[in-house]
Amino acid sequence: MSLFSDNIRALRAKHKLSQEKVAEGLDITRGRYVKYEDGTSEPPYEILKKIARFYQVSLDLLLFVDVRTVDLDTLLKLDNNRIILPIQVDSFGENRIEVVTQKVKAGYLSGYGDPEYIEQLQQIYLPFLGNGKYRGFPVEGDSMPPHQDGDIIVGRYLEQLGEVLSGKTYIIITRSEGMVYKRLNKKIENSLTVSSDNFFYPAYEVRASDILEIWEYQCNIGRSDKQSEALESTSIKNMFIELKNEIGDLKNKIALTN
Incomplete structure (x- = not known):
């Protein structure tokens, strides 16, 4: 059997x-x-x-x-042959939000469609979110300020890739890159161009065929109340102009000495 x-x-x-x-x-x-x-x-x-x-x-x-262990009526109904997505509700019928912590993040790629794995995740309830399927994901690094390393991004599940909009941010689950949080720059038929809000990181393409799940940003859960150190765009531009001029002067000096 x-x-x-x-x-x-x-x-x-x-x-x-x-x-x-x-x-x-x-x-x-x-x-x-x-x-x-x-x-x-x-x-x-x-x-x-x-x-x-x-x-x-x-x-x-x-x-x-094992379908004998799953309440099929609590699964989000997707197109035929797509992954299952269990919906968790409390005794009052309110939607519970699973949180993928740093500790269990590594196992998410293999467990995202397993109801038993999802049931073991920590859960929260945010009444202001309204209808939809939500899940929380951890942020790593400094690529998406003001969100900081360790913050939780709560996203709303999108059933169709066509629902994404340029300028919005998304948690994207892919086969090759795993879990990333990025801003959508451009959408074409077979891929998405995404970028970080930290300009030091370059934009790149994500193939549609590589995407397992995509969650639209809804809110952030963080612990820091640190004031963001925002720079005016003109200041950033002037900084790069000065750096460019200094590099040019250095190249000229090297050329004269050779």
């Missing part, structure tokens, strides 16, 4: 369907379906997709999560 065969058997029982009825819905014979359910045969990818659509669940859930 496999987790997959246990899952499809549990889903069939939950929906009170016969093997014949499920096989008919998948457009295969009952004999072929029975082999999937008893674990003697594994379905090809096309049949996996059909099963996911039939039960309106994701492939991640079918293959990696």
